[in-house]
Amino acid sequence: xxxxxxxxxxxxxxxxxxxxxxxxxxxxxxxxxxxxxxxxxxxxxxxxxxxxxxxxxxxxxxxxxxxxxxxxxxxxxxxxxxxxxxxxxxxxxxxxxxx
Numbered sequence: 001x002x003x004x005x006x007x008x009x010x011x012x013x014x015x016x017x018x019x020x021x022x023x024x025x026x027x028x029x030x031x032x033x034x035x036x037x038x039x040x041x042x043x044x045x046x047x048x049x050x051x052x053x054x055x056x057x058x059x060x061x062x063x064x065x066x067x068x069x070x071x072x073x074x075x076x077x078x079x080x081x082x083x084x085x086x087x088x089x090x091x092x093x094x095x096x097x098x099x
Contacts, residue, residue: 002040002055002098002099003098003099004019004038004040004098004099005055005056005098006018006019006022006055006067006068007055007056007065007066007067008067018067019038019068022067022068022070022079023068023070025079025084026068026070026077026079026084029084030072030077030084030086032072032073032074032077033072033073034070034071034072034077035070035071035072035073037070037071037095037097038097038098039055039068039069039070039071039076039095039096039097039098040054040055040069040096040097040098041053041054041055041069041095041096042054042069042076042078042087042092042094042095042096043092043093043094043095043096044076044087044091044092044093045091045093046060046061046085046087046091047061050093053066053069053078054066055067055068055069055098059078059080059085061085062080062083062085064080064081064082064083065080065081066078066079066080067079067080067081069095071095074086074088074089075087075088075089075090075091075092076092076095
C-alpha cells in the first residue's frame with residue numbers, strides 16, 4: 001500500500017492542508033459533497049477502455065499529474081492542476097485507499 005501524500009506538498013500538516021484545499025475546489029466545482037475516503041488509485045472504464053488513475057502519476061486521459069481522487073455519492077472525481085474528471089459509479093471498478 002502507499003502512504004498518504006499530495007504531489008508537491010511537504011509531508012505533515014501542509015499535505016493535509018493541500019488535500020483539504022483540493023477537496024474544497026472539487027466540492028465548489030462539482031456542487032457535490034465528497035466522502036471522507038482517502039483514495040490512492042481508481043480503476044475504471046473511460047472512453048471505452050479500462051484504465052487506472054493513480055495519485056502522483058499522469059492521468060491516462062488528461063496526461064496531467066493526478067493530485068487527488070475524491071469519492072462522492074455519484075462516483076469519483078480525479079483532480080489535477082486546473083481540472084478534473086468525474087467518474088460515475090457505473091464506470092468505477094475499484095477505489096484503492098491509501099494506507
